Amino acid sequence: MSASVKSILEEKGRNVVTVGPSVTLAEAAKVLYENKIGAVVVVGMEGRIVGIFTERDVVTAIGRNGPEGMGQPVSTVMTANVYRCSEEATINDLMEVMSSRRFRHVPVEKAGKLCGIISIGDVVKSRIREIELEAEHIKAYIAG
Template sequence: MMVRNILAEKGSEVFTLPLASTGMDAVNALAKYNVGALVVASEEMAILGILSERDIVRAIRSNGVSALEQPVSELMTASVQTCTEDSTVPELMELMTEGRFRHMPVERSGKLIGVISIGDIVKRRIEDIQREADDIRSYIASA
């Protein structure tokens, strides 16, 4: 399965933060949208970074509650691994496992068009495995 198929099923809504946001803005947005990461993007949807719950926890551990007053530019991961609509689920599984991250922005022509989470990938893999099992059962029953 390809990323384009996942986005077609789940939609391409993505929650972003402007670079001028603070850590507290990020915490509020994470809670409001019930997501684990937010993409920091320009008005033109160019990806500037990604900020996860894990980034915020690390910042609070290092700097205390004052970390929430810091700009997201100081809290985010600036070097973001991205994928395209043509990326495959096995490719994403490998990248996310090796990089130890759970959210990957999807871009087209340098612009953010969606986010794929490890939960999206697991859901699709379970569906694929169930479909294969059903096909095998049908084949055996018809033999």
């Protein structure tokens, strides 16, 4: 039985670093750096998700426009069509989607509003815990 997104959020917390769509790329990059994270969720009115901005987006913007592009709004390079999940999603489902679509962060929504974020690191940690627990059960069964 795969753990749910809700169980991970209850353990790690529901804090999500966000920025508005008009923040510059330079400001968003500084937020990533200061928080030691790989992505920020871009939110609009009423905390609704309008995009996600990642380290890759910084590299893409510099590669495309040079350093002078860092003054443009984050909305010009963010991913606007954001894959999101609910708290009920299983880690196995999320792992499959993240690897097939090649992204490392998934915002979590509840009633249309942002309530957390799951990274590939969270997914890996959860799977490792599941496997370790399974191994302990097997050892106990064999020793039993």
